[in-house]
Amino acid sequence: MSDLVISLDTVGRxxxxxxxxxxxxxxxxxxxxxxxxxxxxxxxxxxxxxxxxIDAERRFTATIAGVDPQDHRGVEMATAPLREAIxxxxxxxxIEAGLLEHYRRLDGDHTPRPVAVRSSATGExxxxxxxxxxxxxxxxxxxxxxxxxxxxxxxxxxxxxxxxCYRLQRHIAEEDAAMxxxxxxxxxxxxxxVMFTRSPSTGDRSVVAIESAWGLGSAIVGGEVTPDxxxxxxxxxxxxxxxxxxxxRRHVPDRVGGGVLDEEVPPDLRAVPSVSDEELARLLSLAxxxxxxxxxxxxxEWAVAADPASGDGLYLLQSRPETAWAKQSxxxxxxxxxxxxxxxxxxxxxx
Amino acid sequence: MSEHRAPFPxxxxxxxxxxxxxxxxxxxxxxxxQPEDDAKFWFYNATHYPEPVPAFxxxxxxxxxxxxGANTARIFVFPATLGIEYxxxxxxxxxxxxxxxxxxxxxxxxxxxxxxxxxxYEHWDRLYAEWKQRMQAVIDELEAIEVPELGEFDEEEVxxxxxxxxxxxxxxxxxxxxxxxxxxxxxxxxxFVMLAFGAYVVFSEFVxxxxxxxxEQTVARMVAGIDVIMYRPDEELKRLARLAxxxxxxxxxxxxxxxxxxxxxxxERGDAGTAWLAEWExxxxxxxxxxxxxxxxxxxxxxxxxxxxPLAGLSRYVERVRAGEDLxxxxxxxxxxxxxxxxxxxxxxxxxxxRAAFDQMLGLCRTTxxxxxxxxxFCEHWFVTQFFAKxxxxxxxxxxxxxxxxxxxxxxxxxxEVEQQLANVMLAWxxxxxxxxxxxxxxxxxxxxxxxxxxxxxxxPPALGPVPEALNDPAVKLLWxxxxxxxxxxxxxxxxxxxxxxxxxxxxxxxxxVARVLMSVNEIDQIEGGEILVCPVTSPSWGPVFGKIKAAVxxxxxxxxxxxxxxxxxxxxxxxxxxxxxxxxxxxxxxxVDGDRGLVVILS
Numbered sequence: 001m002s003d004l005v006i007s008l009d010t011v012g013r014x015x016x017x018x019x020x021x022x023x024x025x026x027x028x029x030x031x032x033x034x035x036x037x038x039x040x041x042x043x044x045x046x047x048x049x050x051x052x053x054i055d056a057e058r059r060f061t062a063t064i065a066g067v068d069p070q071d072h073r074g075v076e077m078a079t080a081p082l083r084e085a086i087x088x089x090x091x092x093x094x095i096e097a098g099l100l101e102h103y104r105r106l107d108g109d110h111t112p113r114p115v116a117v118r119s120s121a122t123g124e125x126x127x128x129x130x131x132x133x134x135x136x137x138x139x140x141x142x143x144x145x146x147x148x149x150x151x152x153x154x155x156x157x158x159x160x161x162x163x164x165c166y167r168l169q170r171h172i173a174e175e176d177a178a179m180x181x182x183x184x185x186x187x188x189x190x191x192x193x194v195m196f197t198r199s200p201s202t203g204d205r206s207v208v209a210i211e212s213a214w215g216l217g218s219a220i221v222g223g224e225v226t227p228d229x230x231x232x233x234x235x236x237x238x239x240x241x242x243x244x245x246x247x248x249r250r251h252v253p254d255r256v257g258g259g260v261l262d263e264e265v266p267p268d269l270r271a272v273p274s275v276s277d278e279e280l281a282r283l284l285s286l287a288x289x290x291x292x293x294x295x296x297x298x299x300x301e302w303a304v305a306a307d308p309a310s311g312d313g314l315y316l317l318q319s320r321p322e323t324a325w326a327k328q329s330x331x332x333x334x335x336x337x338x339x340x341x342x343x344x345x346x347x348x349x350x351x
Numbered sequence: 352m353s354e355h356r357a358p359f360p361x362x363x364x365x366x367x368x369x370x371x372x373x374x375x376x377x378x379x380x381x382x383x384x385q386p387e388d389d390a391k392f393w394f395y396n397a398t399h400y401p402e403p404v405p406a407f408x409x410x411x412x413x414x415x416x417x418x419x420g421a422n423t424a425r426i427f428v429f430p431a432t433l434g435i436e437y438x439x440x441x442x443x444x445x446x447x448x449x450x451x452x453x454x455x456x457x458x459x460x461x462x463x464x465x466x467x468x469x470x471x472y473e474h475w476d477r478l479y480a481e482w483k484q485r486m487q488a489v490i491d492e493l494e495a496i497e498v499p500e501l502g503e504f505d506e507e508e509v510x511x512x513x514x515x516x517x518x519x520x521x522x523x524x525x526x527x528x529x530x531x532x533x534x535x536x537x538x539x540x541x542x543f544v545m546l547a548f549g550a551y552v553v554f555s556e557f558v559x560x561x562x563x564x565x566x567e568q569t570v571a572r573m574v575a576g577i578d579v580i581m582y583r584p585d586e587e588l589k590r591l592a593r594l595a596x597x598x599x600x601x602x603x604x605x606x607x608x609x610x611x612x613x614x615x616x617x618x619e620r621g622d623a624g625t626a627w628l629a630e631w632e633x634x635x636x637x638x639x640x641x642x643x644x645x646x647x648x649x650x651x652x653x654x655x656x657x658x659x660x661p662l663a664g665l666s667r668y669v670e671r672v673r674a675g676e677d678l679x680x681x682x683x684x685x686x687x688x689x690x691x692x693x694x695x696x697x698x699x700x701x702x703x704x705x706r707a708a709f710d711q712m713l714g715l716c717r718t719t720x721x722x723x724x725x726x727x728x729f730c731e732h733w734f735v736t737q738f739f740a741k742x743x744x745x746x747x748x749x750x751x752x753x754x755x756x757x758x759x760x761x762x763x764x765x766x767x768e769v770e771q772q773l774a775n776v777m778l779a780w781x782x783x784x785x786x787x788x789x790x791x792x793x794x795x796x797x798x799x800x801x802x803x804x805x806x807x808x809x810x811x812p813p814a815l816g817p818v819p820e821a822l823n824d825p826a827v828k829l830l831w832x833x834x835x836x837x838x839x840x841x842x843x844x845x846x847x848x849x850x851x852x853x854x855x856x857x858x859x860x861x862x863x864x865v866a867r868v869l870m871s872v873n874e875i876d877q878i879e880g881g882e883i884l885v886c887p888v889t890s891p892s893w894g895p896v897f898g899k900i901k902a903a904v905x906x907x908x909x910x911x912x913x914x915x916x917x918x919x920x921x922x923x924x925x926x927x928x929x930x931x932x933x934x935x936x937x938x939x940x941x942x943x944v945d946g947d948r949g950l951v952v953i954l955s
Contacts, residue, residue: 194909201910205562209910211910220912223915226908226927233566240569248907299916324916324920333708334557334708335704335705337711340712341550343550343708344553345464345465345468345469347552348430348431350431
């Protein structure tokens, strides 16, 4: 068996070069025994093989490395032919065979259930840069042809205008960029959300911030719905802030064509909390586990299955290092003084 | 900055509440607003005076602010504040701070302050133990004061002891003493309060800087005492509930009967009833001297004076005892929880330096906070309810001599007017005549009662006068929790006509700039560098423009949408989830985007 397509439960956090940031993090969570939908990864080895065929002389990549990231039209012109080539070229037989074998095997003897096809770039989700939303995800993919198309689209998204600008602005070398693609069994989500293991607005490390809305998580990360938001104290476990929003839209699977539909939330559901207090408590516990394991704040995506096959139906879809607050150096807020009351004397002496 | 219309009226612009034009007759002349007061910023002390102040109760403001300012300005010499000034308008108490702002002057005061405050902090336990004894002595003295009966003839003893003065003299002397003790208690009340609040606020600000989203209750929970005496009245009720069930008198303790009926029925239950009543009496002194209010108004009675409140609580506790509940507070567990919470926050701090500072500040708070929790029982509850009860007894004397119709009416007179009417009684008793001018007194009482009802409906503005650049008076902050931020909130509420859009604070920072409203990503080319992007949804595809805009505002989206994450990465203010930004803002509008508070103000 080659390392072109490998199962998620065989990889871990040290395998970023092979399976990308997302793949490595999902594999690590499987190892930790956390609830992750089963899946596999088309590795960067496969990606490099394809890219080597298309860009044998490295003409495309050299052109891209030379453009001005402020010149969006220039970036577009430099990247479009490469994307075109990646999305149209037939898959090498070894990769296709590996992909389809895993696809068919994922669900045992049954007809394969819908899958999510998710980009997993090597630089993505690094500790110092989020690449938030720059690469493709395809949800509710239901047949082998679509699966292959989505795989190639994910590869191509490494060369989207946004992704290339982002790398150029941050001086990330083009040859360091590679794309693995994760394929996972799709969670048909009743509710989905995002969770930061520190406050995204203040950096507070004593709280977990959770956002939640109806349906699939793509509506939240895309900003198309204003989600319910909750702040939980890691110390006391209490929900210290709770804001239930009017959730007007949700993303649901397109059962006819595949993919995702954006639809109105039925009026009687809009103002109803999209997550229960028990689920919040469970998320808080998962947040503690993840943060303790990685030793740093995490940015987590999660979903609750509409019809849980077993357990509470809660799944983790991603965990990556939080980037914005991590970059800020923490000056000590206070230092001990000769006498305890000197803290008060000093504060009162300020104008 | 754009020009601000004055959000609050000036003191001189406040008209007398219609129907209560004579309100000023109820209060001391020095509590009235003066023309020069228009230059100052005043805030309504809704914390302590949520309702119009009856004439007698105005003394509480006079005595309290005399004590507070003396403590901060003259005794401890707080560096950055003198005292508090108060004024009354339409029955409401307004306050102004007198901060010290000259750095040289602050430095001069600091030198004295650190010596004096340091002495109290260093000897806190001893001084606080002595304080309790002093308070107890003052309360004992107050309770021992008898309002003279003024019978037909003075006692024989006046002659045989060679006292040489008649009992009517004692009416005024004892009235003076009651008033003087009230002043002493307010001095003792403030004695430790500023220092204890200071320690708490310093700890709270440190913890809040480290953990900006910690609820204030959780900060307090790390500091709070477990066995403090303010829990005691309630604990006594629980004890009496258990005892009632044990003795079999619990069926009589119902919520809906009058206290006198309840006590009479219990008394008829033989030994069990007598035993329970003896225990009630034992609990009630001192614990049922707890006030049903906050101690600033005469009508806040103690449980002992008005047992309806404790009896209502008692009947609920009886039900829970019957249901088999153990009502005792689990003090050991509460102590452990308190330690656990403190230890967890301590562990989350980022350095050992911070942990050492945390230990110092928390330690100081745990020494000083019991005062914050306990002083109220001695001052506002026990002493003050007894003080007003004593004044009520003077009221009874005035009723007996026909000056008032009801002892309660004594509180419709200012304290010096009460003294005047006591002199009226003293003269009448001496002359063998009737007090003079009692109809006028009764008419005044009636007028003032009617005015108080009118004044209760007057909508008191939260503040008066010009908004200060900054309000950082430590006394105002420590005692009322009012800072520049509070005032900003009031201004916004008062100034609701100003166009603003509220959303979620997705990425911190405040900037001003020109709006560019884009309804779709296809219009992205229109945006100019330095503009503020206003759009329905900030999807990831907007990413490339984030390098050149100043701020982003969206109709939908949460804190963790990609747009919010990227805005934070670029260090650019963003407000998301406004619901209506693209409808209310036009391209070209000048905006202020406040990413700290999730607010977008349309400036022009």
